[in-house]
Amino acid sequence: MIRYVCDMCKREIDPIRETHYQVKIEIAAAFDPVEEGEPDDRDHLEEIHDLLERFDVQNEEAFEPAHVVLTFDLCSKCRRSFLRNPLGRGTVRVLGMSDN
Numbered sequence: 507m508i509r510y511v512c513d514m515c516k517r518e519i520d521p522i523r524e525t526h527y528q529v530k531i532e533i534a535a536a537f538d539p540v541e542e543g544e545p546d547d548r549d550h551l552e553e554i555h556d557l558l559e560r561f562d563v564q565n566e567e568a569f570e571p572a573h574v575v576l577t578f579d580l581c582s583k584c585r586r587s588f589l590r591n592p593l594g595r596g597t598v599r600v601l602g603m604s605d606n
């Protein structure tokens with residue numbers, strides 16, 4: 507049987523007894539619109555050659571992919587708190603304190 511673990515509270519989710527949720531966060535580089543009407547007198551072959559050379563030099567760790575998809579499993583409780591604050595802004599974690 508497939509078991510899921512909530513990525514926020516690390517609790518195991520039993521898919522038979524409760525709904526398990528999947529969050530996908532997609533981050534893509536936002537490019538400015540390409541300017542039209544630019545004079546096209548550049549040497550394209552030369553540019554491609556330069557580009558390829560630059561890619562050769564870059565090591566894999568320094569290379570940041572422009573498009574990243576992160577996937578998380580969440581239980582219903584964490585889904586609610588995620589929806590309240592998806593970017594985790596102003597999150598203050600108070601550990602070991604409960605209101606009982």
Ligand SMILES: [Zn+2]
Pocket residue numbers: 512513514515516517580581582583584585
């Ligand atoms: Zn959870």
